[in-house]
Amino acid sequence: MGRILVVDDEAGVRSMLEVVLRRDGHDVRTASDGTEAVEVLAADPKIELVLSDLRMQKMDGLALLAHIRAKHPDVFVIIMTAFAEWDTAVRAMQLGAYNFLRKPFDNTAARTLITRALGARDHYLAARAAGESAAAVHLVGSSKAIHAVQALIEQVSTTDSTVLVFGESGTGKELVARAVHYASLRADGPMVRINSGALTPSLLESELFGHVKGSFTGAIEDRPGLFALADGGTLFLDEVGELAIETQVKLLRVLETGEFTPVGGREVRVANVRVVAATNRDLKAMVKAGTFREDLYYRLAVIPISLPALRERPEDIPLLAGHLLSRHAVKLRRGVAGFAPDALETMQTYSWPGNVRELDNRIQRGVALTTSGQVSAAALFSDIESPGTLRRETGRQVRSGLETMIQKRQAISLEKEVESFERALVEAALKATNDNLTEASALLGISFRQIRYKVRQLGLR
The missing domain is CATH 1.10.8.60 (Helicase, Ruva Protein; domain 3)
Known part of the structure; x- marks a missing residue:
C-alpha cells in the first residue's frame, strides 16, 4: 500500500477519496489547494503519489505538477479533470503526469488507476537503481526534428497515457512506438502490433478482443485477443484511421474503462494495456467529415508525436x-x-x-x-531514369498536354484521364515491389485497404 496525497478544493471529493483509499489500506494525506500541498510534500518525504484536481485557487494542478517534477521527481502525479478541461489535461500528460481521471469518476476506476500508478513507480525506482537506460530504442538521425521526437519520448516515459503517432507511410511510426514502449514503465511487458487496415471490421474485432467458441463459423475454441495478450504492456494499433465506426466505439470503451467483451461472449474482461496508435491520415479532417469519432480522437491524441517525411x-x-x-x-x-x-x-x-x-x-x-x-x-x-527529376517532369508533361487540349477547346474525359494516371501509378508501385501490396501502398502514400480496393477496381488482379 502507498502513501497518497489528495489535493482538491472540494471538501466532499477529498473526504470521499480519503475513505475509499483508506479502505484499501493506503496512508492518505489531504490538501485543499496547491499551496497547502507544497507544504505537505515538504513536511512528508515519504509521499509516493499525488492525486490532484486541475482547477484550484492559489496554485492550480499544472503549477503543482511543475513543482513536484522539479522538487520531488520520484513522486507520481494523477490529474483529476472535467471534460471541458481536456486540453489542459493533455498538457499535464505532456509535462509528466502519470495519467488522469475524468470527473465524475467511478471509484473502481480510480482505485485501479492508483494501484497501477504505485506499481509503475516501484518499477521506475527499481529500474533506476539497477542503472537501466530509460530509452532502449534510439531513432537514427541528427536533425532537430528527430531530436525533438526523441526528447518527447523520454519526457513522457513515466506517463501511462495513450500516444498517437502521425506521419506519412514509411516514416518509421512503428519504430517510434517501440521506442515509446521500451522507454516506458511497461518495458518489461509485451508489445503487440496489429495493422487496422489489413483486416475486415469483424476479423479485426476478433483479433483485438478475442472470441468464444461457436461465436462464428470456424471458431472451434476460445481465443484470447490482442488486448488480453498485451496485458501489462503496450498495444501498437497501426493505421488507426482505417477503423470502422463500430470498432471505434468498442476501442473507446477499452480506453476509458479498460473493459472489453470477446466476440460472441457475455463476460466482461479487463486489460491493463497502454495503446500507441499510428496513422498517415488527417484524423481532424475525418472528425469533421464524421468518419472518425471526436471523443476517440481526443482519447488517442493525449500525447501526439509527429514524424517528418524523409525529404x-x-x-x-x-x-x-x-x-x-x-x-x-x-x-x-x-x-x-x-x-x-x-x-x-x-x-x-x-x-x-x-x-x-x-x-x-x-x-x-x-x-x-x-x-x-x-x-x-x-x-x-537503375529502375528510375532520373531520380531527382523524373517524377516532376512526367507530371508536368501530362498536365501540359491536357491543358493544351483544353485551351484548344478539345474535350477530354476527366474521369478516364484520372483513372489512366492512377492505373499507371499503381502498376508502377506493384512492379517496383514485386506485387507486394503492403510496400506498394507505402510508396503511394495510401493504406493497405485502399490499395487492395484500387487493385480490384482497376482490374489489376
Whole structure:
C-alpha cells in the first residue's frame, strides 16, 4: 500500500477519496489547494503519489505538477479533470503526469488507476537503481526534428497515457512506438502490433478482443485477443484511421474503462494495456467529415508525436543510409565499402515518396547488386531514369498536354484521364515491389485497404 496525497478544493471529493483509499489500506494525506500541498510534500518525504484536481485557487494542478517534477521527481502525479478541461489535461500528460481521471469518476476506476500508478513507480525506482537506460530504442538521425521526437519520448516515459503517432507511410511510426514502449514503465511487458487496415471490421474485432467458441463459423475454441495478450504492456494499433465506426466505439470503451467483451461472449474482461496508435491520415479532417469519432480522437491524441517525411530532413539521410548499409551488408554477406559519391548525392536530392521504408528497400537492392567496393547510384536507382527529376517532369508533361487540349477547346474525359494516371501509378508501385501490396501502398502514400480496393477496381488482379 502507498502513501497518497489528495489535493482538491472540494471538501466532499477529498473526504470521499480519503475513505475509499483508506479502505484499501493506503496512508492518505489531504490538501485543499496547491499551496497547502507544497507544504505537505515538504513536511512528508515519504509521499509516493499525488492525486490532484486541475482547477484550484492559489496554485492550480499544472503549477503543482511543475513543482513536484522539479522538487520531488520520484513522486507520481494523477490529474483529476472535467471534460471541458481536456486540453489542459493533455498538457499535464505532456509535462509528466502519470495519467488522469475524468470527473465524475467511478471509484473502481480510480482505485485501479492508483494501484497501477504505485506499481509503475516501484518499477521506475527499481529500474533506476539497477542503472537501466530509460530509452532502449534510439531513432537514427541528427536533425532537430528527430531530436525533438526523441526528447518527447523520454519526457513522457513515466506517463501511462495513450500516444498517437502521425506521419506519412514509411516514416518509421512503428519504430517510434517501440521506442515509446521500451522507454516506458511497461518495458518489461509485451508489445503487440496489429495493422487496422489489413483486416475486415469483424476479423479485426476478433483479433483485438478475442472470441468464444461457436461465436462464428470456424471458431472451434476460445481465443484470447490482442488486448488480453498485451496485458501489462503496450498495444501498437497501426493505421488507426482505417477503423470502422463500430470498432471505434468498442476501442473507446477499452480506453476509458479498460473493459472489453470477446466476440460472441457475455463476460466482461479487463486489460491493463497502454495503446500507441499510428496513422498517415488527417484524423481532424475525418472528425469533421464524421468518419472518425471526436471523443476517440481526443482519447488517442493525449500525447501526439509527429514524424517528418524523409525529404524534410535530408541531413539525416547519410546517417540512416550508413546504418542500413551496415545491416544489409552483414545480412547479405557483401563486402561493400560504403557509398560512391554519386550515390550519396542522388540519395540526398531524391524525393523519397516511400520515406525510410523506400530508403531501406533501395539500399538492400544496392547491396545485393554490389559484390565489393562502393554502392553506386546505378545500383540504387537503375529502375528510375532520373531520380531527382523524373517524377516532376512526367507530371508536368501530362498536365501540359491536357491543358493544351483544353485551351484548344478539345474535350477530354476527366474521369478516364484520372483513372489512366492512377492505373499507371499503381502498376508502377506493384512492379517496383514485386506485387507486394503492403510496400506498394507505402510508396503511394495510401493504406493497405485502399490499395487492395484500387487493385480490384482497376482490374489489376
